[in-house]
Amino acid sequence: xxxxxxxxxxxxxxxxxxxxxxxxxxxxxxxxxxxxxxxxxxxxxxxxxxxxxxxxxxxxxxxxxxxxxxxxxxxxxxxxxxxxxxxxxxxxxxxxxxxxxxxxxxxxxxxxxxxxxxxxxxxxxxxxxxxxxxxxxxxxxxxxxxxxxxxxxxxxxxxxxxxxxxxxxxxxxxxxxxxxxxxxxxxxxxxxxxxxxxxxxxxxxxxxxxxxxxxxxxxxxxxxxxxxxxxxxxxxxxxxxxxxxxxxxxxxxxxxxxxxxxxxxxxxxxxxxxxxxxxxxxxxxxxxxxxxxxxxxxxxxxxxxxxxxxxxxxxxxxxxxxxxxxxxxxxxxxxxxxxxxxxxxxxxxxxxxxxxxxxxxxxxxxxxxxxxxxxxxxxxxxxxxxxxxxxxxxxxxxxxxxxxxxxxxx
Numbered sequence: 001x002x003x004x005x006x007x008x009x010x011x012x013x014x015x016x017x018x019x020x021x022x023x024x025x026x027x028x029x030x031x032x033x034x035x036x037x038x039x040x041x042x043x044x045x046x047x048x049x050x051x052x053x054x055x056x057x058x059x060x061x062x063x064x065x066x067x068x069x070x071x072x073x074x075x076x077x078x079x080x081x082x083x084x085x086x087x088x089x090x091x092x093x094x095x096x097x098x099x100x101x102x103x104x105x106x107x108x109x110x111x112x113x114x115x116x117x118x119x120x121x122x123x124x125x126x127x128x129x130x131x132x133x134x135x136x137x138x139x140x141x142x143x144x145x146x147x148x149x150x151x152x153x154x155x156x157x158x159x160x161x162x163x164x165x166x167x168x169x170x171x172x173x174x175x176x177x178x179x180x181x182x183x184x185x186x187x188x189x190x191x192x193x194x195x196x197x198x199x200x201x202x203x204x205x206x207x208x209x210x211x212x213x214x215x216x217x218x219x220x221x222x223x224x225x226x227x228x229x230x231x232x233x234x235x236x237x238x239x240x241x242x243x244x245x246x247x248x249x250x251x252x253x254x255x256x257x258x259x260x261x262x263x264x265x266x267x268x269x270x271x272x273x274x275x276x277x278x279x280x281x282x283x284x285x286x287x288x289x290x291x292x293x294x295x296x297x298x299x300x301x302x303x304x305x306x307x308x309x310x311x312x313x314x315x316x317x318x319x320x321x322x323x324x325x326x327x328x329x330x331x332x333x334x335x336x337x338x339x340x341x342x343x344x345x346x347x348x349x350x351x352x353x354x355x356x357x358x359x360x361x362x363x364x365x366x367x368x369x370x371x372x373x374x375x376x377x378x379x380x381x382x383x384x385x386x387x388x389x390x391x392x393x394x395x396x397x398x399x400x401x402x403x404x405x406x407x408x409x410x
Contacts, residue, residue, distance in 0.1 A: 004028040004042050005108070011036035019107050068105055068133050070169065074162035076106070077138075081155035090151075091118055109133065122146050136299050137161070137282055144290040154289045161285045168277065168365050175372035179379050186387045193394055198223050201398045212401050219397040255307040262308060262335075266375055270368060275304045276340060277364035279313070284357030293320060309335055326353070 004025060007017035016037075022028035025042060032039050076097055083093035094114040101107045109130055116126035124143035127134055138158060145154030202220050205212060212220070226233075247253035262268045279300055286296035297317040301310050312333035319329035327345035330336050340360055347356030 004044055006032060006039050006042040008040040009038045019111050068103065070162060071166050072103065072106060073134060074159055074166055077155055077162060078159035081152050081159055084152035084155065090123065137286065137303065140291055140295065140299060141286060141289040148290050157285055157289055161281060164281060164365065168368065171369045171372065175376050179376055179383065182380065182383050186383065189387065190390065194223055194226070205401065216397045216401050219394065258307040262306065270371060273364045273368045273371065275306050275309050276336065277361045277368065279304055279309065280357040280364065281361035284354045284361065288354040
C-alpha cells in the first residue's frame with residue numbers, strides 16, 4: 001500500500017492534515033471521505049516528501065519545529081524495543097508507533113518503513129533512505145540485530161546509546177546557557193552605552209570646551225574611531241571569515257584547525273573528552289550488537305567530528321586489519337589519554353572490550369559535566385567583574401568631568 005499526505009477540513013470545519021495508507025489516490029480520497037473529511041489536496045509521499053530533492057530555499061518554520069530530533073529517535077527506539085520484547089510482531093509495532101506519533105515527519109518515516117517491511121524488506125533496508133535522521137550507527141546495528149535474531153536487544157542498546165547522547169547534550173546546554181546569556185547581556189549593555197549614551201555626553205563636553213581627564217579623552221576618541229571606521233572592521237571581518245572558511249574546507253586546513261582546537265587550554269580538554277566519550281560509547285555499542293570491529297571503526301571514524309581523531313581511528317583500523325590489537329595503534333597516535341589506552345588493552349586481554357568501552361564513555365561523560373561546572377563557576381564571576389569594571393570605567397569617564405564642570409559653574 002502507498003502512503004499519501006493530505007490536507008483539508010474535518011466534519012467540524014477545522015483545517016487539518018495528515019497521512020493515510022491506500023492502494024491509490026482515489027482509494028485514499030474515498031477512505032477520507034468516509035471518515036467525514038473534505039480533502040483539499042493530496043499527494044503521494046515519495047522522495048521529495050522525505051527530504052530528498054528539496055531545494056535550499058524551501059524553508060518554513062513548521063519544518064523547523066517538526067524536525068526529528070535526537071530525543072525523538074531515543075524515545076521511538078525505546079518504544080519499539082518494548083513492543084518487540086512484549087512479543088508484538090514488527091509490522092504491528094511499527095503500526096502502533098505510526099498511530100501514536102504526533103510529528104508529521106515522524107509519521108511519514110514510519111509510514112514508509114512500515115510499507116517497505118510489509119513488502120518483505122528488512123527493517124534496516126527500510127530505514128536506509130532516512131540515513132540522515134537515524135545515522136549509520138543505527139542502521140548497521142539494526143542490520144546486525146536482524147541477522148543475529150536479537151533485534152529487540154539491539155534496539156534496547158540503541159535506546160541506551162541515544163539516551164546517553166541526549167543526556168550529554170543536555171549537560172552541555174545546561175552548563176553553557178547562563179554564560180551565553182551573560183555574554184550577550186554584556187554585549188547589549190556595551191553597545192547601548194556606545195551608541196546612545198556616550199555620543200550624547202560627548203556633545204555636551206564639546207560645547208563646554210572644558211579640559212577633560214585623559215581617560216575621558218581616550219573613551220571619546222575610541223568611540224569616534226569606531227563611529228568613523230566601523231565599516232572597515234565589518235569588511236575585514238567578512239573577508240577574514242570567507243578566507244577562513246575556504247581554508248578549513250581544505251583537508252589540510254581542517255586538520256590544522258581541529259588540532260588547534262584540541263590543544264586549546266580549556267575548550268580543548270572539553271572537546272577531547274566529548275570526542276573520546278562518543279568514540280568509546282559508539283564503538284562499544286556497535287561491538288556489543290555484533291558489528292565487526294573493522295566496520296565499527298569505519299562508522300566511528302565518521303562521527304567523532306575531528307580530523308585528528310579520524311586519522312588516528314583510520315590508522316588503527318588499518319592496523320587491526322593487519323592483525324594488530326586496537327590499543328597499540330591508538331597509543332601510537334598520541335591522541336588518546338594513557339588511561340583510555342590501558343582500559344582498552346585490559347578489555348582486549350580479558351575479552352570484555354565492549355563493557356570496558358562503555359565504562360570509558362561513562363567516566364568521560366561524568367568528567368565533561370564536572371569540568372564544565374568547574375569552568376562555568378570560574379567564568380561567571382570573571383564575566384560579571386569585567387562587565388562591572390567596564391561600566392564603572394565608562395561611568396567615571398562621563399560623570400567625573402560633569403561633576404567637575406558643575407563645581408566650576410558654582
